[in-house]
Amino acid sequence: MLTSTVCAAVSAAGLGIAAITAYRKRFLAATRIAAYSLIPIGLVMTGVIDWLAGIVFKPTVWAGFGVLALSFVLFMTTRAVERRRGVGSRKERRAAAADRPDAVAPVASAPSLGAGRAAAQPAAKGKGAPAKGGAPKDDFSDIEAILKKHGI
Template identity: 75%
Template sequence: MLTSTVCAALSAAGLGIAALTAYRKKFLAATRIAAYSLIPVGLVMTGVIDWVTSVVFKPTVWAGFGLLALSAVLFMVSRGVERRRGIGGRRERKAARATAASGAVAPAASAPSLGAGRPAAGGKAPQAAESAPKDDFSDIEAILKKHGI
């Protein structure tokens, strides 16, 4: 009941300000002010205000919001612990660090693709025999040896 009275007073004040604005020949601004001032009365008439007040002043609703917040915090904590421990990915990260520290498995494996399609500055194409590895399967053998196969 009190909220309906407050909303009606807000609407009346807003319509009064809209009338003064229209008196000053600012009709576009007066129309916007009138539109905003009619919103509280519309909310009271549709029952939204009663629903909001019943939600705000019930302790069970606030307890529900508290439980939802607790649930969100627990989800974030569990994700943080999972990332910190590296569950499911700790070994892979250690292996990646070891590989990065030791260098590439076959550093010359991509050498033929670096300059094979472009001629050199002198007009001659680089010889593929110099940059190609002696054995085509040397990089595969290195990978297999690394994994113990």
């Protein structure tokens, strides 16, 4: 009841301001002010204001919003903990492990020492492919030489 009276007063004041604006020959602004001032009385007439007042002043509605907020906080907390720990269902962990590529590609781990030596050479032979002598080729000799040079 009080909300209806307040909305009617606001609409009446807005229509008064629109009339003064129209008197000053600013018809476009006056029409816009009149349109805005008719909104509160229209909301009262359709019953929207009573519906909103019923929602705002009921404690059970606010308790419901509190329960929804608590549910949201709990859900987001569990998601954050799962992401931090990397926990998921067994099916999700297996799918993630199967989709994850190797940490380092074989070509990327081969040393590239210049144009005289092709970096793609180990990839062409395949992983663990025997060299000309029948044993796997030892590519760590370059690294050993660098470490010895630096005294390591």
